[in-house]
Amino acid sequence: MAEGKPHHHGNLRAALVEAGVALVHRDGPDALSIRKVAAAAGVSHAAPAHHFPSLLHLRTAIVAEGYRRFTASMETAIAEAPNTPRDAALGACLGYLRFARANSGLFDMMFGTTDCIHDDPDLRETADASYAVLARISAPFAGADPVDTELAIWSMIHGFASLAISGNGMHDAPDLEELFLRIFEALDLSAR
Amino acid sequence: MAEGKPHHHGNLRAALVEAGVALVHRDGPDALSIRKVAAAAGVSHAAPAHHFPSLLHLRTAIVAEGYRRFTASMETAIAEAPNTPRDAALGACLGYLRFARANSGLFDMMFGTTDCIHDDPDLRETADASYAVLARISAPFAGADPVDTELAIWSMIHGFASLAISGNGMHDAPDLEELFLRIFEALDLSAR
DNA sequence: CAATAAACTTGACAGCGTCAAGTTACTGGG
DNA sequence: CCCAGTAACTTGACGCTGTCAAGTTTATTG
Structure with a gap:
């Protein structure tokens, strides 16, 4: 072979x-x-x-590798957290945030609009695997449409992480994870 | 002169x-x-x-212009909304989302990590003006630390808008603004 | 063992950011 | 009114970039 x-x-x-x-x-x-x-x-x-075949294809492969490490970062943080729905969700978010801060360039490429070929099968697979983690930790809080809850959590942590690394002033916050804990409180999550 | x-x-x-x-x-x-x-x-x-002096300086000036239009987009949407704290906050978010969708390339540059010189005075001024809009519409919901509320709202709408334009599958949602309305419900905001 | 295909090299081309030097056009002081 | 002086702009060059074309080496396969 x-x-x-x-x-x-x-x-x-x-x-x-x-x-x-x-x-x-x-x-x-x-x-x-x-x-x-x-x-x-x-x-x-x-x-x-x-x-x-082109630089865009190389970038796409790099972004796909980024998603693999991204998923691993979330899984690691989830495994380290207490085994409750809320702690699992929070753990995933902390893994999300840690990856963004430790790999800001990669993170930028992953969520930029023009840095990769979104149809690429390998990219789709790895990106879907990341989304599956989000969907899994969101499931205990799902309402009528699970997507709503997934998107609420995803938007919150993604926005926070993006802003944290984008040099918009919040970069110098003393303890970003502690800050996110307070932000996360504003999400009205209740296990059903 | x-x-x-x-x-x-x-x-x-x-x-x-x-x-x-x-x-x-x-x-x-x-x-x-x-x-x-x-x-x-x-x-x-x-x-x-x-x-x-360099391409980075040109990009910085373009990003600063982006922030001016960004602020205008939010102000326009706020002005079109009913004059309640909640509708003003929602209006700002819709202005945020509309700008991101109509100017995804510019939006990418504004919130990327390496596309501009963050110390630039003009950029700082325009970016601060945008943040001031966010702070203003957040004020009615402020708790002990106003920054917490500002960041919660900002993270939510920024994350949603970023994901919406980043080709991560949610691009083909039928009505993104309607979807955001439901997401926004998950934020535990109460005027105090 | 020979033919074929895959992996890699070499060379070339246009477009890019940037620097150096020269040219044009406006401005202000006499 | 004219003549420096200076700011704005042009021309030309350099090395670096992605990409294509053609040639060379190596491994596989019939």
């Missing part, structure tokens, strides 16, 4: 995505370039073209 | 910002380039350098 390494490099595709994630993390989304990730992986500037 | 037109063009700076806003609106933030806005304004590719 094709489980072994490809011809020259040894799974170049994964190396390029890895280098891309590191580059975005270090220097931001705008610093990402095909030629830089190619150099980081030790291949020629045109080698990535065989795995990613 | 210097109220008349400058030497060659006639207020090139404003023309560049205008062309930049149009370009971002048409082709997205990544399509913005100094050379394109220069061409749109009918000047040479290096002319903008006298008004904007």
Whole structure:
């Protein structure tokens, strides 16, 4: 089978995505370039073209990898929280917030409008997996339409996280997680 | 006085910002380039350098203009709403959402992490003016710390608007404003 | 073992931001 | 009224970028 390494490099595709994630993390989304990730992986500037037809495809793969780590961040925080519906929801939100703060460049790309190909199957799968976590922790509070509750929680934590990393003044708050706990109180959630 | 037109063009700076806003609106933030806005304004590719030392400065000016229109969008929606605290808050949110949907590229730049110089005086002024609208409509619901309420409302509408334009599946909802009305219900707001 | 396909390299092209130097047009002091 | 002086703008160049075309190396497969 094709489980072994490809011809020259040894799974170049994964190396390029890895280098891309590191580059975005270090220097931001705008610093990402095909030629830089190619150099980081030790291949020629045109080698990535065989795995990613365009820069947009590379960005899409990087965003998909971002969603995998994003889901993992939420799952970790949920696992660390007490096993009640409210603590699970709060845990997911804290995992959400921690990921955004620790990976602001990636987070920007994930939720930007033009940084990836939204139809990409791999992206859809990873993004859907993240949404599934949100849907799961929202379920205990669902009303007539579960989507309403999911969107309320998602909007709240996403807005908070986005604002927290966007340099709109709230960046210098002493304890962002503590602040979010108070904000979260404003959500009228009740297990049904 | 210097109220008349400058030497060659006639207020090139404003023309560049205008062309930049149009370009971002048409082709997205990544399509913005100094050379394109220069061409749109009918000047040479290096002319903008006298008004904007770098692309980041141009983007910052475009984002500042975005905040002006953003504030106007909220004020318009507030003015159209009934004169109650709740309707004013809801109106501001609808103005927020309408701006995001009608100017998704600009909105992306405004709340991205790396698209502008956050220290810029003009940007600070316009961004603060937007925040002042949020603070004003939040005031009637303020608890011990007004910031908590401001952030709760801001996070909710910002998250909802961001998600709505980010191609994460909710783009095809039949009536986004109606959906937000239901989401907004989940906020535990009571005039005090 | 030879043919084929895949992975990668080299080279080229236009477009980009930015810097340096030169040119044009307005402004203010004599 | 004219003549510096200065601000606005142009021209040209540099290195970097994404992308395409063609050639070379390597692995697989019949």
